[in-house]
Amino acid sequence: MPETISYKSTRMACYRGYIVQGIVNNISPLLFVIFQKEFGVSYAMISSLILFNFVTQILVDLLCVRFVDKMGYRAAAVMAHVCSALGLTLLGLLPRVLPSPFAGLAIATAVSAIGGGMVEVIISPIIDSLPSDAKDAKMSLLHSFYCWGQVAVVLLTTLAVRLLGEGLWWVLPLFWALLPAYNCVAFATVPLRPTVPEEEKSPLKTLFRSGVFITAMMLMLCAGASELAMSQWSSLFAEKALGVPKVMGDLLGPCLFAVFMGIGRTIYGIWGEKLDLNRALLCTACLCAGCYLGAALFSIPLVSLLCCSLCGFSISLMWPGVLSATAAAYPKGGTAMFGVLAVCGDIGCSLGPALTGAVSDIALGLGRGEQWGLKAGMLGAALFPMVLILCLLLSRRFQKTA
Known part of the structure; x- marks a missing residue:
């Protein structure tokens, strides 16, 4: 029976996962100028957000070293996409509703970084575990989707800001959150190889x-x-x-x-x-x-x-x-x-x-x-x-x- 299992849906979910990482890592820098204008965020605050994102991802990587194998690939992949979708949603909402917009940005950054960090650690071993005659080629193809996600978020976000105006910037993170939300459901059902x-x-x-x-x-x-x-x-x-x-x-x-x-x-x-x-x-x-x-x-x-x-x-x-x-x-x-x-x-x-x-x-x-x-x-x-x-x-x- 295992020989008949098709892992095409699993590969597609992994490819979408790396597009999600490209979105999570690149959406905020595109909006930094808007954050400065609307919320009065200083260069020092922007630098601290970048550092906060980096430190959070490092901590998540270290925690994944210890706990992901015990959690299993499926639970970790679902959690990664839940955090990614939630972080993007919070990015669009929290800075506009909290008394301190910077606190909202920091919370959204942390949640997104948790999702992005987990995606980075978990998706590569999932792809590597799937049957393939050319695993290095499949790994390279997987990582290409990060690049296409980065290009897509840069071009589409820049175009949307120009068409919709800077006042509707908050709609964009909510729109991008749809992909990790969909992929979360996908990873709950696709076939996975055992760890x-x-x-x-x-x-x-x-x-x-x-x-x-x-x-x-x-x-x-x-x-x-x-x-x-x-x-x-x-x-x-x-x-x-x-x-x-x-x-x-x-x-x-x-x-x-x-x-x-x-x-x-x-x-x-x-x-x-x-x-x-x-x-x-x-x-x-x-x-x-x-x-x-x-x-x-x-x-x-x-x-x-x-x-x-x-x-x-x-x-x-x-x-x-x-x-x-x-x-x-x-x-x-x-x-x-x-x-x-x-x-x-x-x-x-x-x-x-x-x-x-x-x-x-x-x-x-x-x-x-x-x-x-x-x-x-x-x-x-x-x-x-x-x-x-x-x-x-x-x-x-x-x-x-x-």
């Missing part, structure tokens, strides 16, 4: 003693840093360092970055079984380093912008590729293994933009001008893809000696 039995799992202490796993943790950290440093700084970099108008900078910077990242993951998801994953990771890491160097050093703005956008393609395989390669090396790692890797990736997502900003500030302090400072920050961020290349070469060496 790895507790007695058969690879203990975390065993993983932490493995050179391959430690290298995988570093790869995840550098992958997150390489992705977020470019995606978060490319708009400002285009406007201030390259002199490109803001609208064009947004479209050719973070939006096109996400499009290229989605294209890269989709291509590998469709044809990845014909490619060698380790070689593909090394080639894309080299391309990523070249994109950072090109963005910082080329004097022609259009070429620098192309490097920013192409960086999305170069980084597309890193996160899903490392997850898939690690799962193949440790098939009984369980959800805890995915949780540890997610923690490393999220730490990198914070470190990348932070280092870029810190280097830019130091360069600005030398009195060389804002343009030079931002280019120096982008040059500093090239450290992460270079470390990626080193870690991939080390990983090959560990695998040969294992």
Whole structure:
């Protein structure tokens, strides 16, 4: 009987789950300017919301390492989507009804971050558990839906604000909440494979003693840093360092970055079984380093912008590729293994933009001008893809000696 089970509905639910994560992570930043105008939210408050979101997701990742396998995939997936839908709903309602709008934003951010964090940890092992001849390709295709979710929420939210007006912004989170609400019902019914039995799992202490796993943790950290440093700084970099108008900078910077990242993951998801994953990771890491160097050093703005956008393609395989390669090396790692890797990736997502900003500030302090400072920050961020290349070469060496 099990041979006749179709997991197509399960895959579709997982794909929608990553679209949900793209929505949850990107809807608030699109509304920051409106929050400033309507609620008087300062830059410091916005920064604290971003930090609050990051800290909450890290805590959720850590808790998932301990408890998700005991809860089971189904309960965890349903809870993740309940929190995502509730967080988006609260984002549209609480700031307008609570005495302190910032408190409403903070509560909505926390609930959404819980949902987004759980989606990140639980969906990848569900996909990895499903029968497939090309699990690395399926993992890449899964992560491409985050990119398409990001592109959709940026384009549709921007268009809706322009058509409806800023006064009706609160309708948009309520609209986007419909998808996680629907997916919550889907995960309650789709067929799921059983988790790895507790007695058969690879203990975390065993993983932490493995050179391959430690290298995988570093790869995840550098992958997150390489992705977020470019995606978060490319708009400002285009406007201030390259002199490109803001609208064009947004479209050719973070939006096109996400499009290229989605294209890269989709291509590998469709044809990845014909490619060698380790070689593909090394080639894309080299391309990523070249994109950072090109963005910082080329004097022609259009070429620098192309490097920013192409960086999305170069980084597309890193996160899903490392997850898939690690799962193949440790098939009984369980959800805890995915949780540890997610923690490393999220730490990198914070470190990348932070280092870029810190280097830019130091360069600005030398009195060389804002343009030079931002280019120096982008040059500093090239450290992460270079470390990626080193870690991939080390990983090959560990695998040969294992």
